[in-house]
Structure formats: structure tokens, C-alpha cells
Amino acid sequence: MKKRLTTFLVTGIMLTGCTKAIDTQMNSIHNKVPTVKSAVEKEFADLTVQANQGDTRSQYNLGMMYLFSHGIRQNTVIAKKYFIKACDNGYQLGCKNTNVTD
Structure with a gap:
């Protein structure tokens, strides 16, 4: 036992x-x-870095991604923020989109 x-x-x-x-x-x-990022995720990450460094075209493009929910959740408040940044830095297309409704 x-x-x-x-x-x-x-x-x-x-x-x-x-x-x-x-x-x-x-x-x-x-x-x-390793995690594999999709092309949209990589584009979003790259644009975010460039936009935060002051690149006006990236600020505008990031605003468009947020506005039309291109690969990310739509957020018109953040889109407007990036359009205003682009406009303030002299990017004319950003100025046309600063009237995005919240």
C-alpha cells in the first residue's frame, strides 16, 4: 500500500x-x-509619428483617416484636431476641413 x-x-x-x-x-x-502589422496599421503608425513631428501633409492625412475611419475607429474630434494643426501650419487642404462637425 x-x-x-x-x-x-x-x-x-x-x-x-x-x-x-x-x-x-x-x-x-x-x-x-513577432506581431505582423497590416499595411493600414503601419501607415497609421507612420503618419502619427510624422504628424506629431509637425509634418503638415501627415497631419491632414491622419485627419482623413480619423474622419473616414480608414483602418481605425471614426473620431471626428481627433480628425478636426489634425485638420486644424495642418491648417495652422500652412496646409490649405486642412483649412477646408476644419468645419468637421463633432
Whole structure:
């Protein structure tokens, strides 16, 4: 009886250790898989960086993405903000869109 109990406990301990080792390996594999961005996500990220650095065309294009929900959720408040930035920095197309309704 003691031998069976010991065998059962040892087997349980071994299986628990194996499960943790497998989980650790699976987590490390998932963490190493690079995320792949779509073309729209990459464009959005690039435009955001350029717009925040003061590029007027990027500010306008980012406003258009927000206005027409091109790959992102529509947000007319943010769109208007970028149109105003573009207009203030001398980009005439941005001035035409500053009357976007909230």
C-alpha cells in the first residue's frame, strides 16, 4: 500500500513539473513570435509619428483617416484636431476641413 501511494505521489509530482516546464516553453515561444502589422496599421503608425513631428501633409492625412475611419475607429474630434494643426501650419487642404462637425 505504501509503495503504491509513494508511486502515485511521485508520478503526480513528476507530471506537475512537466506541465510547468511545457507551459514555460510555450509561453516563451509565444513571446518570441513577432506581431505582423497590416499595411493600414503601419501607415497609421507612420503618419502619427510624422504628424506629431509637425509634418503638415501627415497631419491632414491622419485627419482623413480619423474622419473616414480608414483602418481605425471614426473620431471626428481627433480628425478636426489634425485638420486644424495642418491648417495652422500652412496646409490649405486642412483649412477646408476644419468645419468637421463633432
